[in-house]
Amino acid sequence: MDLYFDNAATTKLSERALQAYSDTARLFWGNPSSVHRLGLEARRKLDEERSAIARLMGIPSSSLFFTSGATESIAAVISSLLFTTPGKIIISRIEHEAVASWLPVLRQHGWKTEELRAKGGFVSAEELRAALTPDTKLVAIMAVNNVTGAIEPIEELVRTVREYEKEGRRRIFFFSDSVQALGKVEYSPEKLGIDGASFSGHKINGPRGIGMLYLRNPSAFRPLAPAGGQEKGKRGGTENLPAISALRAAAEEWLSDQAEKNAKAAERKAMIVEALRSCGYDLISPEHSSPYIISFSSLLPSEVYTRMLSDRGVYASSGSACSNNAKGEGEKILLGMGVRPDTASRAVRISLSNSTTDEEIEGLIAVINELRDAR
Amino acid sequence: MPDKLYLIKEGEISLKGGNRNLFEKQLRHNIKNKLRPYHSDITKQKGRLYARIADEAPDDLIAKALSTTPGITGFARAHKAEKSLEGIRAKALEILPSSDFCRGGSFRITVKREDKSFPLNSHDMACELADAVFSLYPDMTVDLKRPDHTLTCEIRNDVYLYTSEEKGEGGLPYATAGKGVLLLSGGIDSPVAGYMMAKRGMKLDAIYFHAYPYTSELALDKVKQLASIIAPYLGGLHLYVVPFTDGQVHIRDNGYEEEATLMFRASMMQTAERIASGCGASAIVTGEALSQVASQTLDAMSFTDSMTDLLVLRPLVGMDKEEITEKARRIGSYETSILPYEDCCVVFSPKHPVTRPVKEVVRRHFEELGMESFIEKAVEETKVYVFDPMGREIENAEA
Numbered sequence: 001m002d003l004y005f006d007n008a009a010t011t012k013l014s015e016r017a018l019q020a021y022s023d024t025a026r027l028f029w030g031n032p033s034s035v036h037r038l039g040l041e042a043r044r045k046l047d048e049e050r051s052a053i054a055r056l057m058g059i060p061s062s063s064l065f066f067t068s069g070a071t072e073s074i075a076a077v078i079s080s081l082l083f084t085t086p087g088k089i090i091i092s093r094i095e096h097e098a099v100a101s102w103l104p105v106l107r108q109h110g111w112k113t114e115e116l117r118a119k120g121g122f123v124s125a126e127e128l129r130a131a132l133t134p135d136t137k138l139v140a141i142m143a144v145n146n147v148t149g150a151i152e153p154i155e156e157l158v159r160t161v162r163e164y165e166k167e168g169r170r171r172i173f174f175f176s177d178s179v180q181a182l183g184k185v186e187y188s189p190e191k192l193g194i195d196g197a198s199f200s201g202h203k204i205n206g207p208r209g210i211g212m213l214y215l216r217n218p219s220a221f222r223p224l225a226p227a228g229g230q231e232k233g234k235r236g237g238t239e240n241l242p243a244i245s246a247l248r249a250a251a252e253e254w255l256s257d258q259a260e261k262n263a264k265a266a267e268r269k270a271m272i273v274e275a276l277r278s279c280g281y282d283l284i285s286p287e288h289s290s291p292y293i294i295s296f297s298s299l300l301p302s303e304v305y306t307r308m309l310s311d312r313g314v315y316a317s318s319g320s321a322c323s324n325n326a327k328g329e330g331e332k333i334l335l336g337m338g339v340r341p342d343t344a345s346r347a348v349r350i351s352l353s354n355s356t357t358d359e360e361i362e363g364l365i366a367v368i369n370e371l372r373d374a375r
Numbered sequence: 376m377p378d379k380l381y382l383i384k385e386g387e388i389s390l391k392g393g394n395r396n397l398f399e400k401q402l403r404h405n406i407k408n409k410l411r412p413y414h415s416d417i418t419k420q421k422g423r424l425y426a427r428i429a430d431e432a433p434d435d436l437i438a439k440a441l442s443t444t445p446g447i448t449g450f451a452r453a454h455k456a457e458k459s460l461e462g463i464r465a466k467a468l469e470i471l472p473s474s475d476f477c478r479g480g481s482f483r484i485t486v487k488r489e490d491k492s493f494p495l496n497s498h499d500m501a502c503e504l505a506d507a508v509f510s511l512y513p514d515m516t517v518d519l520k521r522p523d524h525t526l527t528c529e530i531r532n533d534v535y536l537y538t539s540e541e542k543g544e545g546g547l548p549y550a551t552a553g554k555g556v557l558l559l560s561g562g563i564d565s566p567v568a569g570y571m572m573a574k575r576g577m578k579l580d581a582i583y584f585h586a587y588p589y590t591s592e593l594a595l596d597k598v599k600q601l602a603s604i605i606a607p608y609l610g611g612l613h614l615y616v617v618p619f620t621d622g623q624v625h626i627r628d629n630g631y632e633e634e635a636t637l638m639f640r641a642s643m644m645q646t647a648e649r650i651a652s653g654c655g656a657s658a659i660v661t662g663e664a665l666s667q668v669a670s671q672t673l674d675a676m677s678f679t680d681s682m683t684d685l686l687v688l689r690p691l692v693g694m695d696k697e698e699i700t701e702k703a704r705r706i707g708s709y710e711t712s713i714l715p716y717e718d719c720c721v722v723f724s725p726k727h728p729v730t731r732p733v734k735e736v737v738r739r740h741f742e743e744l745g746m747e748s749f750i751e752k753a754v755e756e757t758k759v760y761v762f763d764p765m766g767r768e769i770e771n772a773e774a
Contacts, residue, residue: 301721307588345721375722 003314003363007203008146008180008293008351013246014205020249021207025242032239033230046239049248053212056255058188063218065231066244069211070179071098073198076213076235077175078102078138079224086110087135090128092152093336094118094145097329098198099177116141118337121150121286125160132164138173143181143197147319147333147349148285149293151185152176158193178214179203183254183354184292185262189214196221201243205355206250210243254354261354266291268352268361275365279372284319284339284347292353295319295334297346299375302331305348308374312367319347378416379432380455382529382537383424383441386448386545399424402446402548405610409440409764420531421489425453438541440765443607445574447543451527453535460495460503463528466536467507471526474538480523481516482508488530504528544574549610552576555658555688556651558643559583559614561597561718564662564691566605566708567699571690572660573609580613580654582647584639586620589720597716599760599768604708606766614760615650622749623723630744632725636670637678637737639723642746644683649754651685658686664699665692669728678734682741 004012028045030038047061054061067073078099081089089106091099093115103113114131116123123141132139139161144151154176161172178197181187183204189197195217201210215221218234227236254261269291273283276296284295297319298305306318319330334344350364383406388398403417406426413432418425428437434452441450456466476482484504486497495503504526508515529535557569559581569579583598595616602614619642626638647659663671670679680687691699703709729737761769 301589303591304589304720304722307591311588 001313001359001363003360003367005314005316005350005352005356005360005364007353007356008149008349009317010202010208011205011353012355013202013207014250014253014355016253017206017246017250021242021246024245028241028245032241033228042241046241046244049241049244052248053251056251057182057214059190059214063215065213065215065218065234066239067211067213067235068209068237068240069202070177070198070200071211072235073211073213074098074140074175074177075102076223077173077196077198077221078106078140080222081106081111081138082109082224084137086112087137088112088114088133089138089140090114090116090131090136091140092116092118092123092142094121094123094147094150094333095140095142096146096177096179099140099142115336118145118150118152121145121148121289121337123152123157125153125156128157129160129164132161132172134169136172137170138175140175140177142177142179143187143192144178144185144290144293145333146180146293147330147347148295148337149180149290149351150286150337151181151288151290154192154194162193180290180293183251183258183261184265184290186259189216201247201250204250204254205353206247207243210240210247212247262291265352265354265356268356269294271361272350272364272368275368279368282343284334284343292351294350294352295347296350297343298348298371299346301345302347305346305371305374308371309348309367312370314364314367317349317351319344319349378427379430379434379437380453380535381426381428381437381441382451382453382535383417383426383447384449384540384543385424385446386543387547388446389422398446398548398551401551402444405444405446405548405550405764406440408610409444409607410437436765439607442541442543444548444610445544445546445576445608446548448545449540449543451537451540453529453537456528456534456536458493458530458534460500463500463534463536464503464507467504467526467528468511470536470538471508471511474524476508476512476515476524476526476538478523479512479515481518481521482524482526483517483519483522484508485525485527486530487527490530490532493530500528500530544608546574547576549573549576549608550578552578553658554578554580554654554656555660556615556647556654556656557581557612557660558647558662559598559601560662561594561601561712561714561716562662563696563703563709563712564664564667564699566601566662566712567702567706568660568662568690569605570608570702570706570708572688573605577658577660579609579660580615580650580656582615582617582643582650583718584617584619584643584646586623586720586723587618589620589623589722590718591716593714594716594718597711597714598718600711601708602760602762603766603768604711605706606762607764608706611764612762613654614762616758616760617646617650617753618756618758619646619749619753622746622753625746625749626744627723631740633727633729634732634737634740635723635725636728637675637732638741638744638746640670640675640679641682641737641741642750644679644687645746646750646753648683648685649750650757656685658688659683660688660690662691662699663689664694664696667696669730672730674731674734675729678732678737681734681738 028042030042032043051061175196176194197214199212202208226233282297302318413429415428456463484501486500
């Protein structure tokens with residue numbers, strides 16, 4: 001049996017999402033920008049889907065924009081800075097490369113950049129406060145870390161920024177990459193008070209190639225280029241309507257009874273953690289972390305342990321690449337939060353989904369026990 | 376059926392005396408074998424080989440085959456012309472536009488008139504051909520000493536025209552100097568070592584030690600890719616993949632940590648010796664270079680040498696990394712070698728390996744480890760992949 005525990009990397013497309021995809025592709029294949037009847041029907045379908053997803057996320061539909069994925073959502077926000085007067089951008093050392101890889105680009109264009117430490121996995125408000133300067137224009141801190149599952153204190157960090165703004169300073173855009181937060185922890189962009197956020201469809205049983213961008217105040221956002229002017233000028237390109245429908249269907253499934261599902265995941269996580277601890281492995285995920293992500297350190301190099309799991313049908317993620325030439329992104333993040341290099345080199349991530357079954361959990365625990373003495 | 380005609384120059388072979396024939400015969404066999412399934416016919420005439428290759432054979436395939444076959448120093452696509460001034464001129468006008476002459480620059484005409492009955496002498500023929508070149512490319516200039524392009528006309532029984540000559544590998548044809556087994560890792564050095572011995576006439580098969588799951592399947596894919604890249608220079612090869620995980624774990628758990636690499640190297644030599652005896656090889660070829668890593672010091676190599684009765688050849692022993700890298704780039708293995716899939720896991724690599732082992736002591740330690748059964752099992756479970764002389768993997772090949 002395949003025991004899939006790499007859901008933070010991607011989840012399996014749900015049957016309902018696949019059905020929604022093919023229904024929309026078959027029935028609403030017109031271009032939503034076209035004036036004729038087919039175009040109009042597609043436009044209405046698009047509006048419907050947007051409203052449905054926004055409702056599920058608890059945000060106004062006017063603040064939700066569809067993109068090709070979280071990476072594009074992030075790129076849209078950060079690249080929009082390029083043609084403004086250079087200032088400072090602050091991110092954390094545990095950001096995904098989709099954010100972090102922009103720093104050299106911005107520096108090349110005269111921007112100052114700072115990466116905040118994340119001791120024990122968390123960015124501290126004090127450090128953020130100390131890093132804020134009058135020319136700071138953007139702060140980007142992820143909501144939930146993809147490697148450890150750490151839930152960042154976004155509300156507190158936003159408050160810190162807003163207080164700083166009150167001292168008569170300019171507005172600072174607070175962006176939060178929320179790919180691992182949506183549907184997996186209690187999360188409301190409005191309640192957090194963030195200005196922008198990115199989401200990905202395929203992390204909640206939706207399809208790849210579809211993502212979302214939340215903008216609290218869309219009128220203040222100018223993309224690098226509006227291209228064809230779709231998505232109210234925020235994201236050009238013909239809308240991927242079938243994928244949007246599939247995302248809506250996946251979100252309906254994933255986001256309904258969320259508290260209950262999150263509690264179930266937490267229960268399962270506790271069982272897995274117990275098994276890992278009984279093997280003497282160190283847990284890397286902090287206490288306050290997503291119930292869907294468990295990061296730990298085995299006795300073997302990450303890749304070796306991951307391959308041993310794979311040979312027994314368990315698919316997890318290797319926290320680091322077994323190579324002298326390249327550091328895995330996971331390893332970089334772990335080092336960024338102060339994990340010791342030898343622990344980081346043995347890190348493995350197990351990640352759950354709402355479609356994970358009890359049998360899979362049992363199978364996983366049996367394999368963990370089987371590998372107890374592997375070294 | 377019309378054929379494509381290639382002129383092939385053999386370098387070092389022409390210096391051979393009594394057994395020159397043997398080398399030539401092998402070279403002809405190597406070329407024919409490489410061009411399969413396309414038919415080819417290779418004849419010798421006045422110190423040159425003439426290859427008539429089936430018309431359906433693609434030009435790039437022929438070029439790859441000839442440029443990678445040791446024993447060939449240069450080759451050129453020759454075009455047969457009608458044996459008359461008009462015929463030669465017409466042929467020149469036909470072939471020049473698809474040659475490197477179309478890039479412009481300077482040129483020279485070389486005429487070799489062996490058939491003295493041909494009415495024009497060499498100089499006059501050259502002038503006629505230069506005139507043909509100018510009629511197509513009036514801006515080109517003549518440079519007899521350092522021309523950008525050369526048009527050669529050979530007037531023998533038949534008349535052949537050819538433009539640029541491509542360089543070959545030189546050296547001697549593989550399979551004229553015995554057989555060896557190459558210890559192929561995923562690194563930069565060992566493919567180069569294999570290439571160099573093949574160029575000296577050796578026939579080679581390769582051995583890779585796989586330690587799954589401590590090394591990845593991708594590391595094996597990489598080694599197979601490297602085998603495919605060097606296969607044309609070697610005339611094809613068998614790649615023996617030896618699963619050595621149990622042996623490595625045994626060494627790690629029962630040996631002295633600082634000697635782990637030496638114990639593994641010694642096991643490799645003994646494994647290679649067995650595979651060599653099975654495939655008729657009488658030497659082991661490695662990519663070691665003196666003092667590159669701990670297991671490649673004089674003392675360490677002397678120890679590994681002592682673990683086998685076979686001759687151990689280390690063609691890179693006196694080269695430095697830059698020289699090796701340059702060769703790796705030239706044969707096209709470098710980009711694959713630097714892919715980040717390690718061929719040895721850190722759990723088997725000692726932090727402080729011995730660099731000056733005392734042979735007798737380390738030999739005793741190796742005997743105490745009792746690797747015999749692990750080696751036997753590994754050889755039994757060895758998988759063989761076969762690559763043809765053009766580097767294509769042959770599925771389901773008989774090993």
